[in-house]
Amino acid sequence: MATKGKSTSQPGDPLDVEALLAGDGAAFEQLVRQESPRLFRVINRVVNDEDEAASLMQETFLQAYQRLDTFRGEAKFTTWLYAIGINLARGSLRKSRRLSPLDEAAVERMQPEFSGGMYVDHAETWNPHRLAELSQRRELVHQAIAQLPEDYRVVVTLRDIEEIRTEEVARMLDVSNGAVRVRLHRARQALRKLLDSHISN
């Protein structure tokens, strides 16, 4: 039987924000179908625990629904949704007291050193064949990202893995664009250092 309007929408269709704000169940179902994969990936990167991430994602959708009246339309609806999810994930991480293997001082140590404006250590281009043949490359990168402190892990996830624009990431994290860029640069350099020890050998 043919149905009309929102109930026939497919994942990937633009979200009907008006219907969402009016509390339309079908529009909310579309939101869940469309955003679950990415939202789950983002939350899971923060908490590093699939069961916890699944539960937090459900809570994110519920809180979004309950707080629809606080959406001001200054950001995209999905940006607002992700801000809720990331906050919940960070809260959960704080409660669990699970610390990242690396801290801020370790990230600092992994930044390049300069003397007289020149690099102290000489970098060698990674051999593309070695890169291609590196077994369990994805797992290696996964683990390297998981070691980063939360602030850095989040920006790498949002900017480099999910390819979300800096302005949107800044809104999601409630920080300036400049802060996102500084963290991302430091995170990339720390990751580079972590990966270099496996790739350059």
Add this chain to the structure above:
Amino acid sequence: MKKHLMRMAAPMIRRLMGTPSCQEVNSFLMDYVDETLDAETSERYRKHLGRCGTCTSYLEQYQDTIKLARECRDSELPSDLVEHTLAFLKDRGVTS
């Protein structure tokens, strides 16, 4: 000894030639990669990269790091998570 002297002299030579140092190039690496540098600065960087093997290698590693992170995007959700989420929301009166 020669290396040490080069490091001492490098800042002065750069000032005279108006070229950025490796450290300056590093601090704007992200802008360079994102192509958000103005044309003039970008050209100065390109010139530096053209004759600095270390900066070129570092830039390539930096770009490879971004590519490797990008490859980490999983596409699979735990099975039934969407349906469980919809059921969870239905129980709470969100979806029908």
